[in-house]
Amino acid sequence: MGGMDLVWSTYKESLDEVEEQILKGLDSKIDLVNDIATYILNSGGKRIRPLFLMISSELTGNTVNKEHLLLGAGLIEYIHTATLLHDDVLDNADVRRGNATARVKWGNQPSILVGDYLYTLAVCQAVTIENHEVNHLLSSTCRSMTEGETLQFYHNKDFNLGEETYFKIVEYKTASLISASCRLGAIIAKGSEETKGALSSYGRHIGIAFQVADDTLDYTADGRRLGKSLGEDLKGGKITLPLIHLLQHCKEEERKEVERLIGEPGLQEEDLKQVTALMRNYGSINYAIKKAQDFVDLAKEDLSCFKDSSHRQSLITMADYVVERDH
Amino acid sequence: MGGMDLVWSTYKESLDEVEEQILKGLDSKIDLVNDIATYILNSGGKRIRPLFLMISSELTGNTVNKEHLLLGAGLIEYIHTATLLHDDVLDNADVRRGNATARVKWGNQPSILVGDYLYTLAVCQAVTIENHEVNHLLSSTCRSMTEGETLQFYHNKDFNLGEETYFKIVEYKTASLISASCRLGAIIAKGSEETKGALSSYGRHIGIAFQVADDTLDYTADGRRLGKSLGEDLKGGKITLPLIHLLQHCKEEERKEVERLIGEPGLQEEDLKQVTALMRNYGSINYAIKKAQDFVDLAKEDLSCFKDSSHRQSLITMADYVVERDH
Numbered sequence: 135m136g137g138m139d140l141v142w143s144t145y146k147e148s149l150d151e152v153e154e155q156i157l158k159g160l161d162s163k164i165d166l167v168n169d170i171a172t173y174i175l176n177s178g179g180k181r182i183r184p185l186f187l188m189i190s191s192e193l194t195g196n197t198v199n200k201e202h203l204l205l206g207a208g209l210i211e212y213i214h215t216a217t218l219l220h221d222d223v224l225d226n227a228d229v230r231r232g233n234a235t236a237r238v239k240w241g242n243q244p245s246i247l248v249g250d251y252l253y254t255l256a257v258c259q260a261v262t263i264e265n266h267e268v269n270h271l272l273s274s275t276c277r278s279m280t281e282g283e284t285l286q287f288y289h290n291k292d293f294n295l296g297e298e299t300y301f302k303i304v305e306y307k308t309a310s311l312i313s314a315s316c317r318l319g320a321i322i323a324k325g326s327e328e329t330k331g332a333l334s335s336y337g338r339h340i341g342i343a344f345q346v347a348d349d350t351l352d353y354t355a356d357g358r359r360l361g362k363s364l365g366e367d368l369k370g371g372k373i374t375l376p377l378i379h380l381l382q383h384c385k386e387e388e389r390k391e392v393e394r395l396i397g398e399p400g401l402q403e404e405d406l407k408q409v410t411a412l413m414r415n416y417g418s419i420n421y422a423i424k425k426a427q428d429f430v431d432l433a434k435e436d437l438s439c440f441k442d443s444s445h446r447q448s449l450i451t452m453a454d455y456v457v458e459r460d461h
Numbered sequence: 462m463g464g465m466d467l468v469w470s471t472y473k474e475s476l477d478e479v480e481e482q483i484l485k486g487l488d489s490k491i492d493l494v495n496d497i498a499t500y501i502l503n504s505g506g507k508r509i510r511p512l513f514l515m516i517s518s519e520l521t522g523n524t525v526n527k528e529h530l531l532l533g534a535g536l537i538e539y540i541h542t543a544t545l546l547h548d549d550v551l552d553n554a555d556v557r558r559g560n561a562t563a564r565v566k567w568g569n570q571p572s573i574l575v576g577d578y579l580y581t582l583a584v585c586q587a588v589t590i591e592n593h594e595v596n597h598l599l600s601s602t603c604r605s606m607t608e609g610e611t612l613q614f615y616h617n618k619d620f621n622l623g624e625e626t627y628f629k630i631v632e633y634k635t636a637s638l639i640s641a642s643c644r645l646g647a648i649i650a651k652g653s654e655e656t657k658g659a660l661s662s663y664g665r666h667i668g669i670a671f672q673v674a675d676d677t678l679d680y681t682a683d684g685r686r687l688g689k690s691l692g693e694d695l696k697g698g699k700i701t702l703p704l705i706h707l708l709q710h711c712k713e714e715e716r717k718e719v720e721r722l723i724g725e726p727g728l729q730e731e732d733l734k735q736v737t738a739l740m741r742n743y744g745s746i747n748y749a750i751k752k753a754q755d756f757v758d759l760a761k762e763d764l765s766c767f768k769d770s771s772h773r774q775s776l777i778t779m780a781d782y783v784v785e786r787d788h
Contacts, residue, residue, distance in 0.1 A: 162608060163608065164611050164612050164615060166611065166615050167608065167611050220573060220574075220577065224573060224574070243551050243614055244614060246551060247547075247551070247610055247611045247614060248611070250547065250580075250610075251611065253577075253580070254607050255604060257584055257600040257604075258604050260600075261593065261596035261600050266588065266591050269596060270588055273581065273584040273587075273588050276581040276584065277578065277581040277584075280577040280578045280581050281494065281578065284489075284491050284494050284571070284574045284575070285491050287570055287571060288491060
C-alpha cells in the first residue's frame, strides 16, 4: 500500500472520530433540518478538508486539544456542505457525485434554509473554542467564499474574463477554505506563526491546483471516467481556465462559434466534442493541467520549512492527489 | 411632539451615525455585491433593531464604547437584511415595502449570494469586538432564526398547526433578533446580568407582539392602508394566528372551504373577503390583536426593574408602537 491509500489508512481512526463528530454535532430540533443535512453530509464527500486540518495539527509536533480539533474538523465540513447546498440551487444542479441533489429531493427552499443552518451551526461551534484567532480566520474565510461565488456569478458568460480574475475567483471560492483548514489545524495545535503561515500558503496553493484540475476534468475523458457529466461548466456559462486559454488562442471564426455555445442549456454532445477538439488543438487542456501542476509544486515548496516526517510526507502525497482524482 | 416621533427625534443623531456605519461597513471588492446590499439596505427599513440596541445600552447608565455600539447596530441590520434577501427568494416575493424586491431586480442567485455575504460580513464585524459573549449571542441567534424559518416552511399548509408551534416559529424567526438587539446593547455597555436578562426578555416579548400584529395586518384594512397587499400569507400557505383561531372555531363546512383557499396562488379578492368575514364573525382578528397586546404588556413589565428615565419611557413607547404600525 502506498500513496493516498496509505494516507487514508494512517489517519483512519481520526477520520472515524470526525465522522462521528459531524453527525453528533447536528443538533437541530427540527427533523427536516437534520434529515437534509445528514443526506448531503453523507453524499460521498471524502472529508479531505478535515484530513488537511488533522495532518496540519500533527505537523506542529505539539499536543493538541482533541475536542477542539474534532470540533474544528466537523465545522469545516459543515461550511463546505453549506456551500454545496447553495451552489446546487445557484447552478440548478440535479446531480452531485452520482446522487440526486438535495434541491431535487426536497426543493430549493429547504436547500437554502439548511445551507443557512449549517453555516450558522458552524459559527455556533466555532465560538465555543473561544479563540479570537479562530473566529477571525473562519469569518473572513466565509466572506471570501461568498465573494468568490458572487464574482463567478458576475462573470458568468463573460467571454473576456482573463486569467487574473479567474484565479481570484478560484482562490476565493475554493482555496480559501482549504487554506483555512490547514491554518485552523495549526492554530488549534498552537503552532508558531511560521508554521501557520507555511500551512496557509500550502492550503492556498493546493486549493487553486484542485479547482483548476477540477475545471479541466469538465472537458476530458478522465472526467467522464470519474462519473462527471462533461461540459457542465460550458453549458452553465462558467468560464474556466481551459476555455480562457482557447478563447485567447483560437481563430476569430472559431471564437465566434465557441462563444455561441457558452451558456447554451441545449448544448449537444457534438458541440462539446467540437470545443474539446479545439482545446486539444490549441493545447488548452495541457496548459491548464500544467498550471495546476505548477501550484502543486508551489504547495510542496511551502513544506520545505518542516523537517521530514511521515506527516510532511502525507501532505506531499495529498498535493499530488488533488490534481489526479475527483473529490 | 410625543409618542414615537419624540423617540425618533431623541435618538436621531445616533441613528444617523448608524446609517453612516451601515453604508461604510459594506466593503466588498465586488461592485455588484455592494450595489445589491445598498439597494436592499436603503429600501425603507426604519432601523428599529439598531434603535432597540442603542436605547438598551443607554438604559444601563454606563459609558459605552461608541465604536462597538455602532458596529453592533450596523451588523444587526446586516443580519436582518440578509434574512429579507433569503426570505424574498423563499417566498417568491415581488414587492417589499412598495419596491421591487432584489430578486426581481437582479434575480434569485445574487439575492442568495448577497444574503450570504451580508451574514458573513456581520460575523466578520462581530468578531472584531473580541467579546465571547457577543459571539455566543449572535451565533445562537442566527441559528434560531434559520430554524424558525425552516420550521415555518415545514409547516406550510399544515392545517393542524397549533398555537404552540406557531409561537415557537414567531419566537425563533422574529423575536430572537429583536431580543438579541436589546441584549447586545446591554452587553456592549457592560450591563449587569439582571439588566441583560430583563432587556432580552423585553425584546423577546416585543418581537412576538410585533410578528403577531404583522400577521394580523395581512387580513385587515389597516394592513392595506399601510401599503401591504392583503392575503399574502393565506396565498403562500402560511398559517398564522388569526387563521389558526378561525380553523379551530369555525364550522366543519367553513373549515373545508377555508382549507381549500390556503396556499392557493390564484386566490381572488372575493375569496379573501370570505375568509376575513369569517375571521370577524368568529372574533379571530380581535383574538390575535389581544394576544399581541398581551405580549406588549409583558414587555412593559420586563422594564419594571429599571428606575424611571427617559430611556425607559422610550422603550415603553416603542412597545406600543410595534403593534400599531408597520415596519
